[in-house]
Amino acid sequence: MVNANIDFHLEKVPVQLKNLTKKFMDEGKIITAVDNIDITFEKGKLTTLLGPSGCGKTTTLRCIGGFYKPEEGEVLIGSENVRGVPPYKRPTGTVFQNYALFPHMSVFENIAYGLRVKKMSNKEVKDKVNKGLKLLQLDNMGDRLPTQLSGGQQQRVAIARLLVNEPKVLLLDEPLSNLDAKLRIYMREEIKNIQRELGLTTIYVTHDQEEAMTLSDQMAIMNEGRIEQIGTPIEIYNKPANKFVGDFIGEANFLEGSIERIVENTALVRIDDYKIKSEVDSNKYAEDDDVLIMIRPHDVEICNEDEADIITKVRWAAFIGAQVNYQVFMPGEDDFTVYDYHADQIKSAEEDINLKIKKSLVIEKL
Amino acid sequence: MKLFKKAKIARPKLEPIVKFIILVISIILLYFIINPIIQVLGKSITDYSGKYIGFVNYLRFLKSSYFRGVFYNTMLIAVTATFGAVILGTIFAFAITKSNIPGKNFFMFIGILPMITPAFINAFSLILLFGRKGIINNILYSLFNFRLVIYGWHGVVFSQIITLFPLAYIVTAAAFTGLGSELENAAMDLGANPLRIIRTITFPLITPAIMAASLLIFMTNLAAFGAPAILGGGETTLAVEAVIQVLGVGNWQMGTTVAVILLIPSSLVFFLQNKFKKKASYVTVTGNAAHGKAAKLPKKIRYFLFVLCTLVSIVVISIYLTILLGSFSQTWGVDNSLTLSHYQTVIERSLESITNSTILAFIGGLGAAMLGLLISYIVVRQKFFGNKLMDSISTLPYAVPGTMMGLGFVIAFNKPPLILTGTALIIVFDYIIRRMPFALRTASSNLQQLDISMEESSADMGARWHTTFRRIVLPLLKPAFFSGFLFAFIRAITELTSTIFLVSPDHRLMSVDIYNFINYGQLGEAAAMSIILMIIVVVVVVLLYKITKMDLLNIKL
Numbered sequence: 038m039v040n041a042n043i044d045f046h047l048e049k050v051p052v053q054l055k056n057l058t059k060k061f062m063d064e065g066k067i068i069t070a071v072d073n074i075d076i077t078f079e080k081g082k083l084t085t086l087l088g089p090s091g092c093g094k095t096t097t098l099r100c101i102g103g104f105y106k107p108e109e110g111e112v113l114i115g116s117e118n119v120r121g122v123p124p125y126k127r128p129t130g131t132v133f134q135n136y137a138l139f140p141h142m143s144v145f146e147n148i149a150y151g152l153r154v155k156k157m158s159n160k161e162v163k164d165k166v167n168k169g170l171k172l173l174q175l176d177n178m179g180d181r182l183p184t185q186l187s188g189g190q191q192q193r194v195a196i197a198r199l200l201v202n203e204p205k206v207l208l209l210d211e212p213l214s215n216l217d218a219k220l221r222i223y224m225r226e227e228i229k230n231i232q233r234e235l236g237l238t239t240i241y242v243t244h245d246q247e248e249a250m251t252l253s254d255q256m257a258i259m260n261e262g263r264i265e266q267i268g269t270p271i272e273i274y275n276k277p278a279n280k281f282v283g284d285f286i287g288e289a290n291f292l293e294g295s296i297e298r299i300v301e302n303t304a305l306v307r308i309d310d311y312k313i314k315s316e317v318d319s320n321k322y323a324e325d326d327d328v329l330i331m332i333r334p335h336d337v338e339i340c341n342e343d344e345a346d347i348i349t350k351v352r353w354a355a356f357i358g359a360q361v362n363y364q365v366f367m368p369g370e371d372d373f374t375v376y377d378y379h380a381d382q383i384k385s386a387e388e389d390i391n392l393k394i395k396k397s398l399v400i401e402k403l
Numbered sequence: 404m405k406l407f408k409k410a411k412i413a414r415p416k417l418e419p420i421v422k423f424i425i426l427v428i429s430i431i432l433l434y435f436i437i438n439p440i441i442q443v444l445g446k447s448i449t450d451y452s453g454k455y456i457g458f459v460n461y462l463r464f465l466k467s468s469y470f471r472g473v474f475y476n477t478m479l480i481a482v483t484a485t486f487g488a489v490i491l492g493t494i495f496a497f498a499i500t501k502s503n504i505p506g507k508n509f510f511m512f513i514g515i516l517p518m519i520t521p522a523f524i525n526a527f528s529l530i531l532l533f534g535r536k537g538i539i540n541n542i543l544y545s546l547f548n549f550r551l552v553i554y555g556w557h558g559v560v561f562s563q564i565i566t567l568f569p570l571a572y573i574v575t576a577a578a579f580t581g582l583g584s585e586l587e588n589a590a591m592d593l594g595a596n597p598l599r600i601i602r603t604i605t606f607p608l609i610t611p612a613i614m615a616a617s618l619l620i621f622m623t624n625l626a627a628f629g630a631p632a633i634l635g636g637g638e639t640t641l642a643v644e645a646v647i648q649v650l651g652v653g654n655w656q657m658g659t660t661v662a663v664i665l666l667i668p669s670s671l672v673f674f675l676q677n678k679f680k681k682k683a684s685y686v687t688v689t690g691n692a693a694h695g696k697a698a699k700l701p702k703k704i705r706y707f708l709f710v711l712c713t714l715v716s717i718v719v720i721s722i723y724l725t726i727l728l729g730s731f732s733q734t735w736g737v738d739n740s741l742t743l744s745h746y747q748t749v750i751e752r753s754l755e756s757i758t759n760s761t762i763l764a765f766i767g768g769l770g771a772a773m774l775g776l777l778i779s780y781i782v783v784r785q786k787f788f789g790n791k792l793m794d795s796i797s798t799l800p801y802a803v804p805g806t807m808m809g810l811g812f813v814i815a816f817n818k819p820p821l822i823l824t825g826t827a828l829i830i831v832f833d834y835i836i837r838r839m840p841f842a843l844r845t846a847s848s849n850l851q852q853l854d855i856s857m858e859e860s861s862a863d864m865g866a867r868w869h870t871t872f873r874r875i876v877l878p879l880l881k882p883a884f885f886s887g888f889l890f891a892f893i894r895a896i897t898e899l900t901s902t903i904f905l906v907s908p909d910h911r912l913m914s915v916d917i918y919n920f921i922n923y924g925q926l927g928e929a930a931a932m933s934i935i936l937m938i939i940v941v942v943v944v945v946l947l948y949k950i951t952k953m954d955l956l957n958i959k960l
Contacts, residue, residue: 125596129592138589151594
């Protein structure tokens with residue numbers, strides 16, 4: 038997607054947020070949209086801010102871009118503290134949700150906009166815009182109006198428009214949310230390729246976990262204005278820091294129990310009559326703690342009665358092609374999902390089912 | 404491709420009741436819109452005995468330097484006042500929607516106030532301030548032995564700007580708001596400072612709205628009667644001249660000719676406006692529009708905006724204050740002691756006008772809102788032959804100057820089959836027909852945003868056309884209906900241009916009475932009547948707002 042032979046002078050710098058807090062007034066009440074967050078966005082890496090709507094991810098991005106002024110805390114781009122610096126003087130480039138292409142200007146003029154602001158000579162503007170067009174494979178599209186482009190082309194114009202200004206940080210605010218499913222996957226790959234190729238520090242806001250998992254070098258899960266966990270997609274999926282993260286990323290079952298014994302990093306957790314071996318951080322938990330454990334549906338296997346950790350009945354079953362989804366009865370918990378990938382036949386409701394828990398994690402103290 | 408062009412489009416069968424409604428509307432449109440216009444055209448090509456004489460009247464108009472002067476004066480006033488009103492209204496809208504000056508809510512109120520008052524009251528107030536006995540002139544004379552002359556085209560322009568800048572404000576404010584801030588944020592992100600953003604993004608994008616406002620205001624200026632009649636001094640405009648020819652001299656032939664000539668630039672602008680609307684407007688509502696605000700403007704600009712808004716507010720407020728004072732002072736400019744006698748006189752002599760105006764405007768407003776809504780539903784949702792034509796004819800009164808419509812009504816309904824001259828009904832019909840296009844446009848734009856699947860679902864569940872209309876469409880279009888009604892009511896009760904031909908000794912109206920009071924120099928009575936008129940309008944606006952709790956200013960102009 039990217040023509041790597043054309044280079045812009047792109048500097049790679051980290052971005053740091055220190056104790057960042059942003060509040061809003063809403064109908065007379067103060068709402069803390071971003072609550073004292075600390076995070077480092079590594080240089081040259083793509084970090085996603087992921088969370089449900091209203092979690093403060095877009096607000097955080099806008100504080101970095103300079104569109105919001107935080108009440109407290111600092112934003113450092115490289116070594117520069119950008120407190121009080123207006124958006125038009127920050128070395129950031131934002132791709133907006135609807136791309137925000139100027140409808141009354143041609144593609145060429147859209148890309149040239151930032152250069153004309155800098156009062157570059159016509160020749161320089163032309164050179165750079167053509168370079169930008171080429172880089173994003175938009176050759177011969179310069180004369181078109183944004184409305185005459187496909188969604189994918191619009192996105193590339195939006196990115197080209199930023200790159201010609203040689204920003205130090207790329208900010209993307211849910212750029213794929215308005216596209217249909219197929220185009221979304223295609224554009225996602227495109228963004229990934231462009232970012233990898235250019236190696237630009239990139240911060241990407243989304244509420245779509247699949248998007249975040251496939252794109253990210255690093256993910257920050259946000260909830261109610263705070264960062265719940267920072268890590269690589271694999272770290273976050275396998276070792277969620279709490280129930281919120283475990284629930285938000287991927288499918289998960291949660292069971293309440295108490296720790297009987299801890300041996301190294303394994304705990305024996307009693308849940309009613311069952312005893313389940315569960316991975317545990319022995320520094321944080323002790324015997325007799327009441328805890329919540331997380332079990333992913335694909336970490337459960339249907340087995341013979343003598344191997345079983347849990348013996349119960351099927352609530353209902355659904356065949357969805359690659360697997361059979363079972364809902365089974367569990368003590369104290371309404372939903373417990375099991376994926377069976379090797380089904381020759383489907384069990385029906387009220388039938389006995391024996392489950393072996395291959396992997397589980399102690400996730401929270403109760 | 405050609406194959407498809409020839410193919411006929413199958414239309415669904417219309418229900419009998421729809422056919423009947425289409426028939427009734429067609430008759431109404433033909434009889435009350437087309438008919439009066441043709442009558443005026445007809446009168447202009449005959450002599451006083453009714454004999455056909457061709458274009459003799461028009462030649463006389465063109466040959467006479469007096470009439471050419473009237474034409475020139477009309478254009479001069481319309482062009483200057485339009486420029487002034489649009490520039491002022493746009494800056495006003497910018498200040499309120501895009502800047503962070505203090506007192507925005509107050510300025511918003513000031514921007515809407517002149518909309519709900521009769522156009523000619525502004526002109527009248529200017530007489531109280533700058534007339535021969537005007538207070539400001541009195542002060543100037545005592546200090547510097549010198550008076551300002553408000554009479555003349557400049558006075559008319561000043562008055563029209565005050566009257567019409569709110570229109571430009573409302574249209575462009577909607578565009579500024581609809582623009583959202585995403586594009587401006589993007590420009591800022593690319594390094595543009597606030598001034599550059601205004602120049603390269605904001606204003607180019609709202610140009611379509613500015614153009615639309617300009618054309619609308621230009622049409623209104625062309626047709627204006629009140630201000631040029633009161634402030635014109637010796638010079639008249641086409642609209643005033645038509646009234647003078649008919650009511651003053653009794654020359655119907657020349658009066659109608661002047662009215663037809665006024666129709667030419669007016670319909671030209673109307674044509675332009677429709678053409679312009681078809682071009683895609685740039686204004687798009689974006690999902691994230693609520694996020695963020697335009698950056699703080701430089702201090703100098705904010706000062707400028709604040710000072711300008713304050714000056715406009717002072718002018719608007721002093722206009723109302725002047726009329727209020729005028730209504731209580733014994734003899735304006737001579738004996739300023741307070742008195743209630745003007746109100747007494749007005750109520751003794753013109754109580755009937757007050758009740759007449761209120762009731763007739765109320766009925767007219769209701770009729771306009773209902774007819775507009777019905778036509779809009781037929782035109783937007785029913786596919787039938789002549790659908791587009793019905794829409795065009797329905798919006799025609801928008802372009803036809805009030806003078807022409809009023810003349811047309813008098814001529815058309817002075818003879819069988821329907822003799823209405825001298826009745827209250829002719830006034831109501833005039834209100835309905837002339838205000839219906841606004842209700843129609845408002846309802847149509849609301850209807851186009853409604854998903855048709857709701858109506859289809861209603862039909863799917865067995866509802867006939869009239870049930871769907873009553874149970875689904877009417878409730879959903881309630882906001883459009885009330886906005887349409889309120890706008891029609893205000894415009895009707897403050898209307899002077901066409902009703903001046905339609906009033907009779909038995910059926911007098913407040914606006915015409917005020918105009919007559921001014922002409923006879925009874926400024927106190929005129930002021931008292933104006934205050935009563937404004938109170939009625941405000942009471943209706945407030946009541947309707949309290950009852951419906953809706954945004955009633957949502958009018959498609």
